[in-house]
Amino acid sequence: MGWNSYGLDKIAQELVLKAKIRDSDSLNQSYKMRMAVAYGLERFWGEHLRLQKKEPDKSTYWKETWDALEMVLKKAGITLPNDPVNVDNTKAVKAMSERLWNELNLEKQRVALAVLTQLCDCIVWWTQRYKGRSKE
Template identity: 70%
Template sequence: MAWKSYGLDRTAQQLVINAKKRDEKSLNQSYKMRMSVAYGLERFWGEHLRLKAKEPEKAEYWKATWDALAAIMKKAGVEIPNDAVNLNNVEQIQTMSDKLWQLDINDQRVALAVLTQLCDCIVWWTQRYKGEKS
């Protein structure tokens, strides 16, 4: 079987460019994303909910990164839950959280490895594109 990059670097570059277009200050989230990977998929996914009400641009960056992870993993044959969730609907949040906790342990490990690399790429591109304002 041949190695496939799944376009992580290109995806990361586009995520950073899109974040920069929305609000350059949200680029600082790149470093927080990379650090949060160590806490697991559930916490990474939930961070966009925490930010949604007060810092929507930052929340959008986190959610876009999660969406990218789900798409990348799907190409690799691993289905990562990515349900639409309303911040005020506790049942939707619980259902999505349960799905993440119930992922096969090997799928979790692979997804975390891919997320780690994706975030490393995001940090790299952030360092290149970050302006004086951020």
């Protein structure tokens, strides 16, 4: 089985442009996303919850990235848990975290992290191209 890009570069460009239009300060999250990959899927997923109340535009950027990852992995035959969760619903947060740990075996976790790493690398690349330019 060979590498399939699954259009990650195009997806990343779209994510960056949407974030830039919504709130150009959100683009700084791109670098944080790439760094967060090293901490695993649960921590990456949970970051949108941390930002949900205080910085909703940034939260949206993280969540849209997770949603894009889910879509890509589905094409690869991997179902990524992606329950809608509000930070105030502790039971739902815990349930989603447990799904991430329990529903993906080690091989699928590794594939998901590899794809997320590549997606975030693409996001950083596009961020470097668009950061500081006008919203047009």
